[in-house]
Amino acid sequence: MKRELISLFVLLLVLYQLNAAEAVNLTGHVRYLSKDIGPRPAGSHAEAEAADYLAAQFRKYGLKTEVREFKYYSLRSDDVKTSRNVIGTIEGLSEREVVICADLDTPRDTLTST
Structure with a gap:
């Protein structure tokens, strides 16, 4: 089965195990x-x-990489926003799968209003 990993920093830590350099x-x-x-x-x-x-880094490490765009309504504005999930898949030999997730976005910066 596949191990589907959706992450940011967590997957980079997993990649450390694949390439110690x-x-x-x-x-x-x-x-x-x-x-x-x-x-x-x-x-x-x-x-x-x-x-x-993140997608470029996943590809660099040889992961099967997929970017899924999705739309959502923001509570801070009237318009529909677009965001993305980046999915890196490592094929394994086990029938078990491990899913590791992390947020790609950050809270709004109150100092710069971004």
């Missing part, structure tokens, strides 16, 4: 997402940029 780069991934991209409110351009980055 990348362990040093984990902090680089966290820094890029938190500092370079910054706050990622749901439906924002920054969240989309983070999803693109």
Whole structure:
């Protein structure tokens, strides 16, 4: 069966097990997402940029990668927002599957209003 992993930082930690040489780069991934991209409110351009980055990293590590877009109503505005889930799949030999999830978006930044 498949192990479907939906995550951000958690899957990067799993990938550490696949390629120990990348362990040093984990902090680089966290820094890029938190500092370079910054706050990622749901439906924002920054969240989309983070999803693109995560999908690229999954592909780099050889995971079967899928990006699923979905729409939702925001409580903070009248319009419909678009967000994405990034899914990385590692085929396993076991009939069991492990699903690890994490949020791609972050709370709204009250200092910058983003």
